[in-house]
Amino acid sequence: MISTYHPMQLTLGLIVWIVWFIVKYGALVLFCEQLPPPVEQGAFTWINATLLSGSVAVTALLLFWANNCWRAARIGSNEADSEINTFIAGLGAGINLLGAVTTLSQGLISLLLPPCL
Amino acid sequence: MNTNNETRKTRDALHDEFLKVWGNPRGWHALTIVNHTTVGIRFMVTGGIFFLIGGLLAMLMRTQLALPEQDIIEPKLYDQLFTMHGTVMMFLFAVPVLEGLAMYLIPKMIGARDLVFPRLSAFGYWCYLFGSLILMSSLVLGIAPAGGWFMYTPLTNNVYSPGPNVDFWLLGVTFIEISAVSAGIELTVSILRTRTSGMALLHMPLFCWYILVMALMIVFGFPPLILGSILLELERAVGMPFFDVARGGDPILWQHLFWLFGHPEVYIIFLPAAGIVSTLLPVFSRQPIVGYRWIVLAIISTGFISFGLWVHHMFTVGIPQLAQAFFSMASMLVAIPTGIQLFAWLATLWTGRPVYHVPMLWLVGFLFIFMIGGLTGVMLALVPFNWQVHDTHFVVAHLHYVMVGGMLFPLLAGLYYWLPHFSGRMPSDKLARWGFWLTFVGFNTTFLVMHLTGFLGMPRRVYTYQAGMGWELPNSVSSVGGFIMAMGIAMVLLDIVLHFRFGRPAGSNPWGADTLEWATDTPPQPYNFISLPDCPMRHPMWDQPDLQTTIAEGHHGLSEIDHGRRETWGSDPVSGAIREIIHLPGNSWLPFYSALALSVLCISLLTRTYSMALIAVVASLLLLLSWSWKNCVYLEADSAVKPGYPPLHSRTFNGPGLWGMVVTLLADGALFLAILFGWLYLRVVAPNWQAPDTAPLAWLPLLISGVLLTVATFWHHFIVRRLRAGRDDHLQGQLWGIAVIGLAHCCVFIWAWSASSLVATQTAHDAVIAVILMYQLFHSGLAVIMTALQAKRVAYGYVGKTAPYEIAVVKPWWIYTNAVFWLSFLAVIMLPIAWRSA
Secondary structure, eight states: OOOTTSGGGGTHHHHHHHHHHHHHHHHHHHHHHHSOOOGGGTTOSHHHHHHHHHHHHHHHHHHHHHHHHHHHHHHOOSSTTHHHHHHHHHHHHHHHHHHHHHHHHHHHGGGTSOSOO | OHHHHHHHHHHHHHHHHHHHHHOOOOGGGGGGOOOHHHHHHHHHHHHHHHHHHHHHHHHHHHHHHSSTTOOSSOHHHHHHHHHHHHHIIIIIIIHHHHHHHHHHHHHHHTTOSSOSOHHHHHHHHHHHHHHHHHHHHHHHTTOOOOSTTTTOTTTTSTTTSOSSHHHHHHHHHHHHHHHHHHHHHHHHHHHHHOOOTTOOGGGSOHHHHHHHHHHHHHHHHHHHHHHHHHHHHHHHHTOOOSSOGGGTOOHHHHHHHHHHHHHHHHHHHHHHHHHHHHHHHHHHHTSOOSOHHHHHHHHHHHHHHGGGOGGGGOTTSOOOHHHHHHHHHHHHHTHHHHHHHHHHHHHHHHHSOOOOOHHHHHHHHHHHHHHHHHHHHHHHHSHHHHHHHTTBHHHHHHHHHHHIIIIIHHHHHHHHHHHHHHHSBOOOHHHHHHHHHHHHHHHHHHHHHHHHHHHTTOBSSOSOOOTTSSOHHHHHHHHHHHHHHHHHHHHHHHHHHHHHHHSOBOOSSTTOOOSGGGGSOSSOOTTSOSSBOOOOSSOHHHHOTTHHHHHHTTOSBOOOOTTOOEEEEEEOTTTOOEEEEEEEOOOOSHHHHHHHHHHHHHHHHHTTOHHHHHHHHHHHHHHHHHHHHSSSOOOGGGOOOOTTSOOBGGGSSSOHHHHHHHHHHHHHHHHHHHHHHHHHHHHHHOTTOOOOSSOSSOHHHHHHHHHHHHHHHHHHHHHHHHHHTTOOTTHHHHHHHHHHHHHHHHHHHHHHHHTSOOOTTTOHHHHHHHHHHHHHHHHHHHHHHHHHHHHHHHHHTSSSSSSOHHHHHHHHHHHHHHHHHHHHIIIIIIHHHHHHHO
C-alpha cells in the first residue's frame, strides 16, 4: 500500500470502488449474455456468488486501508509537514471507509435479486 | 502625515508600474485580453444573457400550456423550444457561468495574479461564444434541434430527423465542450500549482476544493459526450452506423455515452453552487464553518459517486434488475455526502451569530428548495417509483428543484455577495428583497404543483392537452407561477443595472469576509495583488485585518516588476511551498483567431462544405502551433530572477505545462476509454453485431508500426533522462531522429489501414475500428509534429539543458500514444482472435 500520508489517499478508496463497480457491471452484462443461469435459481447463482465474494474482498481491503489511515492520523508523523500529513491520513481514512460502505452496500444486493432477469 | 503621503506615493508608483505590464487594452485590442478577471466576467455576462433567452423560451412554453387545447405554438416549434430551453440552460448558462465565476475568483482566493494558462481561458471563452452563436442561430433560422436536450437516437438519426437541426446541436455543443474542458484543465492546474506561499491543502478555501473537484469531473465527464456527439455526427454525415441496429449498432449506446456525461453534469453544476454556500455561510454566521474536513470528504466522495449513477436515467430501457439495483443503491448513497454538507451548514448556522443580509435570503431559499429536490431524487432512485413517473411532469419538477434550488439560488446568493467586488458598489436592499421573494414564491408556485401534474399522469414534452383530464388547474397555476418568477428575475436584473449608477460605494471587504479575494481592490486591478502574501491559514482576512494594505504596499513576495514579466508563484500541490516563478503570457490575438478558425470548421461541417473544412483544419493547426511556439520561454539572458528567488518555470522539469499536459491526457484517456467501452458494449450487447470471419487488419504491419512507436517513445524518454543529468549533446539530432521514426510508424500504420478490408459505412464493427485508427493516427501525427518543433527550438536556443521544460511536457504525450496503440492492438486484434477461438 502507498504511504498513509500520500495525497493519493484522498482518492484511492473511491478509485478502487469505481473500478470494482465497472468491472462488476461489465462482468454481469457479459455473464448474462454468454452464460445466463436459469431464472428459477433466483439469486442463488454462481454469478451472484462471484459478485458477492468479489465485493466482500474489496470491502475488506478498503477497511484495512481505512484502519491504517485512521491509526496514522491519530499517531501523527514526526516530519515537518505533520499537520498536512495528519490531514491527508484522516481524510484518507474517511474516503477508504466510504468506499468500503459503498462497495458492500452494492455487493449485498446480490443476495436478493436474480442476475439476468 | 508625511509618512502617509509617502506610502501612498509608493503604492501609486507600484500600481502604475504593474499596470504597464498587466494593463488591459481598449477598443478592438480588447479582443486580445487574456486576464482571468476580464475573461471570467465575459463568461458570466454571456451566460447571464443566455439565461434570459432560456427563460424566455420557458415563458413561451408556459403560455402555451396555461390552458388546454391552445394553438399559440405549433407542435414542431414547441419541440424546438423545449429542446433549446434545456440545451441553453445546461450548456450555455449553467456550466459557463459557474466556470466564469470560478475563473474570476480562484486566482484571487489562492493569492495568485492570474490563472496558469491565461490564453487557454481566453480561447475557451471564444469557443463558448462562437459555439453558442452557431447553436442559437438555428433558432433564429427556424431549424433548431428538436429531439430533446439529450438527443436520443434513433429519433435523432438521419431517418427521423432529416435536415441540419440535430447537426447544429452536435457540432455546436461539441464546440462549447472544448471550452468547458479547457476550463477544467486550467482550473485544476491553477488550484494545484499556483497557490500562494504556505497555502497547504488544509488551508485552501472550501470554494477551491469544490472547484477542484468540479474541474476534474469536467475533465472525466465531458469526453464521453464529446465522443457520442462525434459518433452521431459521423453517422449522420458519413453514414458510419454506430447506433443503427440493422448494421450492428445500438441506440442504447448513445444513452450510455450521454448519461456518462449527463449525471456527473448535475453535480458539476451543483458542486460550485454548494461551494458558494460553504463560502458565504461562515461569513454571515460570523464564525468558521463547522466540519471543514467532513465537507472536503463530502466534496470528494460526491465527485466519485456521481460517476456511478448514470444508469438511473435508463431504468426503463430493459436492463437486468440486479444491474438496476446497483445503480439504485449508488443513487441513494450519494445522499450521504450531500447530507454531510447539509448538516455542516446547519451546524454553522446553529453555532454562529447569523445576520440576514440579502445573500443569506437566497441561501435559506436554497436550503428549502434543494432539500425538496434531494428528497424527490431519492424517490426517483427507487426503481418501481421511477417506472411509474417516468417521462411525466414529476421528473420536470424534480429536475427544476435540483437545478434551480441547487444552482440558481446559490448563484444569485453569490452574485449579491460578490457584486461589491465586481463593481465596488452595493445593491439596493429593497429591490433585492423584492427580487428574492418574487422568485421564491414564483418558483414554488410553478414547480411544487408540477409534481402533482406528473402524478396525474401528464407526460412531459407534449405541446398541449385535452380538457377534462384534470390537468387544467395545475397547469394554469404553474404558468402563473412562471410569470411571477420571471418578474422576480427582472427585479434582480433591474437592481444589478441600477446599482452601477446608484449603489453606495462598498469600500473594502464590506461583508467582513475571511478569504483572500477581498484583499484586492474593489473592483480589482488586472494584476490582483502587488505582492503575494504567505498564507498558512484558512481565514487570512480575519487573522490579518491589515492584509489588504500590506499587500498593496508591496510588503510581501514577488513585488518586482521592472523585468516586465507577468509573474506568479508556482507552488507545491500539497504543502504550498514555493517551487518556481511561473512566467505568464500576455495579451494575444492567438486565442481569438484559433477559436475563429475552429468556428469556420464548425460551420463548414454544418453546411457540408468539406473543402472549406479542410482549409479551416489547416488554419487551426497552424495557429495552434504558432501558439505553442510563443510560450514564454526566453533565452538565458532574459531569464534572470532576483537573488534568493526560485527559478522561472521554464528552467525546471516539473512546471505547470507538464501538469497541464497530464490533466489534458486524463481527459483524452476518458475519451479513449469511452471508445473502448463502445467497442466492447456493441460487441457484447448489440442485437445484430456483425464481425467478419477473418481479421480485417493484417497484424504484422501493425505490429511493426507499434514497435517503431515504442522505439521512438523510449528514445524520447532517454533524452529526458539525459537532460535531467545535465547532458544535451546532439539533442537536436536526436529529436529529429525520434521524429523520423515516429513518421515511419505513421506511414506503416497508414499502409496497414489502406490495405485492410474495412468499410466504415458497412457495419458498426468496421466503423468503430475506423474511429480507433483515426484516434491513433491523430495522436501519432501530433507526437511527430511536436517533436519536430522541439528540434527546431533547440536550434534557436529555446530548449536545452538550461531550459528543459518543453521536452518534459512532450514526454507524457509519447507515453500516452504508445499506451493507446497497444491497448487498441489488444482490443481490436487480439481480443477477437481470443473470442473466435473460445
